[in-house]
Amino acid sequence: MIQTDEKVLVEQPSVKNTEYSESATTFDYSSIVKSDHFKKMCKEKTVFTVSYTIFYMLYSLLLPYLALSTNLLNGKIIGEISWAWIYAISMIPMSFIVCSIYLKKADYFDKEAKKILENQEV
Known part of the structure; x- marks a missing residue:
């Protein structure tokens, strides 16, 4: 291009x-x-990207804060497994879920961009 x-x-x-x-x-x-279609797509993309970035950062940074500043994660669930372990391990599926949602949205935005270009062909 x-x-x-x-x-x-x-x-x-x-x-x-x-x-x-x-x-x-x-x-x-x-x-x-x-074009209105392009502006709408850019707004949707920005809202999606910013909201998921904020969610991911808050979720990731909440663990060290809760572990170091509070006693919320000290409670035991099963044997010696505490809430801190559960929260930490939950980051793995959460990362996969966020990535899969991002891939689906990226595909959606690619299709929208292609539609915009098809509508603008000379």
């Missing part, structure tokens, strides 16, 4: 990638940026 002043050239994959081919598609980037 090559960006000029107001247009973006997207070159189709080919065997020779040394020069621009005639199959290169031109997009009017300034009209894409101004």
Whole structure:
């Protein structure tokens, strides 16, 4: 993808990638940026990314805070296993869940971006 002043050239994959081919598609980037669909997608992406980042950071940083500043995690559950162990081990499935949700949303945003480009083809 090559960006000029107001247009973006997207070159189709080919065997020779040394020069621009005639199959290169031109997009009017300034009209894409101004479109409601693009603005909506950017807002959704920002809300998703910021909210999941805040959640993940809070969940991760809560363990050291609770372990060092309070006695909440000192209680025993089964034998010598405390709440601190349960909380720490819960980070593994939580990480996988957050990653899988992110992958699904990334696929969704890729499809939305493709729709936007298809609607803007000259």
